[in-house]
Amino acid sequence: MILRSLFMSALAVGLVLLISRPTDCQTPTPWSPVCPYECVCFWGASIDTKVFNGTYMNCTFRRRGPFPVGEVPEDTVILDLSFNEMGKIPTGAFDKILHLQGVWLEGNHLSDTKVSQGVFDPLKYLQIIDLSFNDYTRIPQNVPETIKQWYFVTNKITHLSSTDLDRYPLLETLQLSNNNMTYIPVGFFAKQKLLSVLQISSNPLTSAGTPHGVFKDAISLSSLELKSDKLTRIPSGLPENLQTLDLSTNNIGRLYSSDFVGISRLGGLELSSNEISAIGTGVFSSLINLKTLGLSNNYLTHLTDGLFDGLASLGGLELSSNEISAVDTGVFSSLINLKDLGLSNNHLTYLNDGMFDGLASLESISLYGNKMIMISDNAFVPLRNLATIDLDSNSLETLQYEVYYNPPFKNLTSLFISSNPWNCDCRLRWLRELVDLKPYLMLPEFVKCVQPPYLQNLTWDILFPEDFVSSLKQSGKMILRSLFVSALAVGLVFLIGTDCQTPTPWSPVCPYECVCFWGASIDAKVFNGTYMNCTIRRRGTFPVGEVPEDTVILDLSFNEMGQIPTGAFDKILHLQGVWLEGNHLSDTKVSQGVFDPLKYLQIIDLSFNDYTRIPQNVPETIKQWYFVTNKITHLSSTDLDRYPLLETLQLSNNNMTYIPVGFFAKQTLLSVLQISSNPLTSAGIPYGVFKDAITLTSLELKSDNLTRIPSGLPEALQTLDLSTNNIGRLYSSDFIGISRLGELELSSNEISAIDTGVFSSLINLKTLGLSNNHLTHLSDGMFDGLASLESISLYGNKMIMISDNAFVPLRNLATIDLDSNSLETLQYEVYYNPPFKNLTSLFISSNPWNCDCRLRWLRELVDLKPYLLLLPEFVKCVQPPYLQNLTWDILFPEDFVC
Numbered sequence: 001m002i003l004r005s006l007f008m009s010a011l012a013v014g015l016v017l018l019i020s021r022p023t024d025c026q027t028p029t030p031w032s033p034v035c036p037y038e039c040v041c042f043w044g045a046s047i048d049t050k051v052f053n054g055t056y057m058n059c060t061f062r063r064r065g066p067f068p069v070g071e072v073p074e075d076t077v078i079l080d081l082s083f084n085e086m087g088k089i090p091t092g093a094f095d096k097i098l099h100l101q102g103v104w105l106e107g108n109h110l111s112d113t114k115v116s117q118g119v120f121d122p123l124k125y126l127q128i129i130d131l132s133f134n135d136y137t138r139i140p141q142n143v144p145e146t147i148k149q150w151y152f153v154t155n156k157i158t159h160l161s162s163t164d165l166d167r168y169p170l171l172e173t174l175q176l177s178n179n180n181m182t183y184i185p186v187g188f189f190a191k192q193k194l195l196s197v198l199q200i201s202s203n204p205l206t207s208a209g210t211p212h213g214v215f216k217d218a219i220s221l222s223s224l225e226l227k228s229d230k231l232t233r234i235p236s237g238l239p240e241n242l243q244t245l246d247l248s249t250n251n252i253g254r255l256y257s258s259d260f261v262g263i264s265r266l267g268g269l270e271l272s273s274n275e276i277s278a279i280g281t282g283v284f285s286s287l288i289n290l291k292t293l294g295l296s297n298n299y300l301t302h303l304t305d306g307l308f309d310g311l312a313s314l315g316g317l318e319l320s321s322n323e324i325s326a327v328d329t330g331v332f333s334s335l336i337n338l339k340d341l342g343l344s345n346n347h348l349t350y351l352n353d354g355m356f357d358g359l360a361s362l363e364s365i366s367l368y369g370n371k372m373i374m375i376s377d378n379a380f381v382p383l384r385n386l387a388t389i390d391l392d393s394n395s396l397e398t399l400q401y402e403v404y405y406n407p408p409f410k411n412l413t414s415l416f417i418s419s420n421p422w423n424c425d426c427r428l429r430w431l432r433e434l435v436d437l438k439p440y441l442m443l444p445e446f447v448k449c450v451q452p453p454y455l456q457n458l459t460w461d462i463l464f465p466e467d468f469v470s471s472l473k474q475s476g477k478m479i480l481r482s483l484f485v486s487a488l489a490v491g492l493v494f495l496i497g498t499d500c501q502t503p504t505p506w507s508p509v510c511p512y513e514c515v516c517f518w519g520a521s522i523d524a525k526v527f528n529g530t531y532m533n534c535t536i537r538r539r540g541t542f543p544v545g546e547v548p549e550d551t552v553i554l555d556l557s558f559n560e561m562g563q564i565p566t567g568a569f570d571k572i573l574h575l576q577g578v579w580l581e582g583n584h585l586s587d588t589k590v591s592q593g594v595f596d597p598l599k600y601l602q603i604i605d606l607s608f609n610d611y612t613r614i615p616q617n618v619p620e621t622i623k624q625w626y627f628v629t630n631k632i633t634h635l636s637s638t639d640l641d642r643y644p645l646l647e648t649l650q651l652s653n654n655n656m657t658y659i660p661v662g663f664f665a666k667q668t669l670l671s672v673l674q675i676s677s678n679p680l681t682s683a684g685i686p687y688g689v690f691k692d693a694i695t696l697t698s699l700e701l702k703s704d705n706l707t708r709i710p711s712g713l714p715e716a717l718q719t720l721d722l723s724t725n726n727i728g729r730l731y732s733s734d735f736i737g738i739s740r741l742g743e744l745e746l747s748s749n750e751i752s753a754i755d756t757g758v759f760s761s762l763i764n765l766k767t768l769g770l771s772n773n774h775l776t777h778l779s780d781g782m783f784d785g786l787a788s789l790e791s792i793s794l795y796g797n798k799m800i801m802i803s804d805n806a807f808v809p810l811r812n813l814a815t816i817d818l819d820s821n822s823l824e825t826l827q828y829e830v831y832y833n834p835p836f837k838n839l840t841s842l843f844i845s846s847n848p849w850n851c852d853c854r855l856r857w858l859r860e861l862v863d864l865k866p867y868l869l870l871l872p873e874f875v876k877c878v879q880p881p882y883l884q885n886l887t888w889d890i891l892f893p894e895d896f897v898c
Contacts, residue, residue: 036071038063038882042894047128052077052101059084060104067093076100082130083107088114094122102128106151111135120144131155132175139164149173153199156180162187170194177201177225183209189218197223201246205229213237226250227270234259242266248294249273255283262286270294272318277301285310292316296342302326309334318342320366325349333358344368344390351379364388368416371395377402380409387411393419397451401430415442424449424458429468432460466517511546513538527552527576534559535579542568551575557605558582563589569597577603581626586610595619606630607650614639624648628674631655637662645669652676652700658684664693672698676721680704688712701725702745709734721745723769729753736761747771747793760785771795771817778806791815795843798822804829807836814838820846824879828857842868844875851877851886856896859888 035041039059054077063084069092072079076097086108094100100123111134119142120126126144132153139157148170157179165171169191181203189195195218215221216237223244231250242263252274260266264286277299284290290311300322314335324346332338338359348370362383372394386409422428435444444460455467510516514534529552536558542565547554551572561583569575575598586609594617595601601619607628614632623645632654640646644666656678664670670693690696691712698719706725717738727749739761752774759765765786775797789810799821813836849855862869869875872888883895
């Protein structure tokens with residue numbers, strides 16, 4: 001395991017390993033150090049953009065025991081012995097690694113007495129040392145003077161001397177967090193003219209322990225972190241070059257006007273999680289370059305005018321989790337460049353006109369978790385560049401039209417309004433209409449109505465704008481979201497406003513339990529006329545005489561009607577689509593001739609009923625017929641002769657065992673056919689049964705009982721789904737004559753053998769699914785002809801071997817899924833013979849990989865193309881034993897040895 005903050009230099013990798021045929025584990029390299037068995041050695045490292053040329057030896061966690069004297073390669077420049085439990089460092093430990101520039105020694109129980117005096121003396125080039133998580137009680141004086149970065153976190157230091165750092169004038173970064181220091185003496189940083197980053201967090205430091213001017217000598221200090229200490233005031237006499245100051249999680253109770261004088265270059269100030277209840281006048285006036293200010297989780301109650309004067313450069317202001325209940329008009333007026341404002345979890349009840357004056361640049365405002373009951377019409381007028389507004393978890397019952405449209409927001413992309421007690425009457429209709437006009441704006445399934453009672457707890461995704469009324473008679477109605485309001489039609493129906501009595505040009509009489517509105521869009525086709533939807537919520541007989549005469553779409557699904565009486569459709573002559581699923585209808589419960597008046601009917605859905613045969617009383621004009629989940633057992637060759645205009649037919653989930661030749665004789669326009677989940681065997685699909693369907697482009701026969709690929713398929717076919725059958729073998733003649741096929745799904749069958757050349761005629765195939773079968777080998781020639789293939793799924797087979805040339809015909813592949821097989825290795829040639837030029841996704845997890853030198857090329861590939869194996873943390877080694885269960889994200893190519 002290695003620290004991922006250290007990674008292989010790409011340049012160095014190029015010097016080390018020439019990717020050729022790395023199946024020979026003895027291939028010589030120009031760099032071959034002797035490395036301790038438990039460690040990893042490789043060439044080069046990059047730390048904080050600085051490249052170190054030489055050996056990087058990493059033994060983090062995996063090694064236990066004393067310092068590896070004599071085992072470290074002499075050209076080592078980075079040595080990581082973190083958490084090795086060494087206990088001590090003996091004399092002479094570094095005598096032969098004279099080029100060392102960085103050493104990590106965290107977590108080794110080291111202390112003042114357990115590191116030999118002078119042990120670091122040979123290290124004339126050392127720049128980085130990490131002694132964190134040890135037992136030191138004082139700053140050691142035996143570290144080389146060349147040190148630039150020193151990490152000394154989580155030790156037991158209690159006392160600092162003013163001369164402790166005098167030996168280290170080159171220090172640039174110093175971390176002393178999580179010790180027991182209570183006092184920093186003046187002069188402690190006297191020689192630290194180059195120090196730029198200082199962290200002394202999580203110590204019991206009080207304000208008395210940071211005397212005035214203690215940091216003044218650190219003239220280059222740009223970042224100071226003193227968080228989680230016990231400060232009660234801002235430290236005084238801070239260096240003028242300071243750019244970032246983090247004082248969060250202290251006990252600071254007040255900010256005084258002199259606190260930030262002299263540090264005008266400050267760009268980031270973090271004061272969250274203190275006890276600030278008062279801020280003096282002009283506190284921030286000198287911070288003319290401040291970009292971010294964090295004041296969250298304090299005790300502020302009132303934002304007074306002038307509070308933020310001088311902060312013209314501020315881009316982010318966080319005031320969440322205070323007790324703010326009052327905001328003066330114009331308090332933000334000087335924040336002309338503010339982009340993000342956080343006011344969540346406060347006690348605001350109103351947003352008044354003028355509250356946000358001056359915030360013309362604001363892009364995001366969070367008001368989550370306040371107690372707001374009202375937003376004035378003009379409150380957001382200054383904020384017309386907003387992209388995000390969060391009003392979640394307030395007490396809003398309504399929202400005026402003017403809040404959004406006065407003038408309209410032009411850039412708004414996210415509006416959060418859930419967990420409010422919305423009264424879904426006509427005053428909110430404009431907002432529900434907005435959801436249809438701009439569906440990206442919010443997640444309506446999380447927005448609930450509390451009032452009126454008949455809409456209580458209903459979410460906005462199952463309601464239409466027409467449900468937002470002031471009369472119980474026009475109450476809302478759940479609808480199927482597969483039918484949605486045409487945006488054009490909505491524009492004709494409602495003039496967006498807040499007057500519930502505004503007349504509209506269309507006002508049908510609609511049954512109480514249903515919803516009627518103008519227009520619907522189904523599969524991109526727009527239907528102009530009334531759409532009446534009574535799905536689920538209505539129960540009883542067919543609503544004879546109650547359907548508006550201009551209805552074009554009628555949905556009576558799951559109404560439990562039981563029958564359709566004579567004359568049911570006599571006055572709705574313009575009907576083009578009718579949904580009648582789930583009504584216990586059958587051959588005998590629908591009157592003969594009942595559909596005769598419907599001369600324009602194109603869509604009928606009779607799914608989830610009790611039909612035992614294909615009815616012959618449906619209009620001949622039908623183009624889309626859904627007949628799923630009935631009780632059909634027998635088909636006649638003439639059943640569909642009456643319906644020559646059919647384009648889509650779904651007969652899935654019935655009890656059919658045989659499709660007679662001639663069944664599709666008149667279906668010359670049929671393009672989509674689904675006959676899945678029937679007890680159909682291969683014997684039940686005779687040769688040529690589909691040949692008359694000359695325009696068939698999509699055929700789904702999944703979850704049947706087929707044992708072979710149906711023969712005589714129409715040549716226009718583009719999509720074929722035969723998944724979840726009992727097919728055991730693919731024969732060389734199976735796909736002849738369907739060269740236009742673009743998608744073939746054969747997953748979840750019992751395929752264990754594939755004839756050579758079986759796919760050779762599928763020159764246009766883009767996607768091939770072979771997952772969850774019984775394949776053990778991929779042989780040469782198996783995929784011949786698939787030059788256009790872009791995606792292949794072989795997930796969940798039993799593969800133990802892929803031949804060198806198996807994928808040679810598939811050089812346009814973008815995705816290969818080999819997850820959950822029995823592969824132990826993968827030859828270099830599989831990928832590089834010749835190389836894939838378009839491959840973007842390779843899935844290889846849940847295989848028993850033997851991570852030896854034969855797989856090194858593949859691990860190298862992960863570094864060269866990190867997008868290829870998106871989640872290397874899911875790829876595990878099973879062999880060799882010392883790498884067992886280690887994932888590829890924590891291993892380097894050098895770990896893959898023989």
